[in-house]
Amino acid sequence: MYVGRFAPTPSGSLHFGSVVTAIGSYCDAKFNDGRWIIRIDDLDEERNIDGADTDILRTLESLGLHWDAQPIYQSRQKKYYGEWLHALSRKDDVYPCSCSRKTLREHSVFKDGDWIYSGHCKFHFTENQTIRNHRFNLRQPCTITINDIGQGLIAEDLYVTSGDFVVFKADGTPSYHLASVLDDHRLGITHVVRGRDLLRSSLRQAELQRALGQMTPSFLHLPLVKNEAGQKLSKQNKAGPINAKAPKKVLIDALRFLHQNLPPELLSSSIEEILIWASKHWDTSAINSRQADN
């Protein structure tokens, strides 16, 4: 059975870009008679804002996006994540890294806008050093392929483009990638619909799933909503919340952004009716056919 999810970070209200993702993942799940689950990604305590989770859930409800199970909070799953650190360490899939912010630069190469870690501590870590992170021990080469419903097969050698990435902090908090993979596994997620900015995350997660012997879901990476300066809408560049007083307009705008061909007579219908139509006529080929520039 299809199980999809929407995973907001409670660091503020939903902006239009996140709403597009929520509506895209909801329609894809409902078109496939699937279940739709909400996961609150609240592991980064410094970014969490009190009450943002409730605010996000209310916004989703106002848009008619009703979830099929109690929302899951990542901060409440730490014990479960911790068990995997031991399992991965035993298999040599993970190694301790003592690099500080400063020495990390010395042991990394700058490539295409990213610092790629050389794997220094895999060979040089000694028992008396402080563990600052635990890194994933990538194979060499590490070509990984995922199947995106809209874009087809996407392949990359993670050893070259990513380097050994962090999977656990010293205090045992898992990285975004690992927590996401472990939750997807536990919740039986079969389809991940999210923004194209997370394409590389999907490749890393597929590699983690391979190492853990877990299923890799199908992916659909949606085009990104950009501001006038051409930047992706995000909380970092101060994207404002959606207009809570006009949820129907937000819903229609989001479906139009995804190039769903809403019949004009539907515009006077209720939110519920629009969503039923959108879920029944959900067209993934339309999303990408006219979005070649993203």
Ligand SMILES: [Zn+2]
């Ligand atoms: Zn290191």
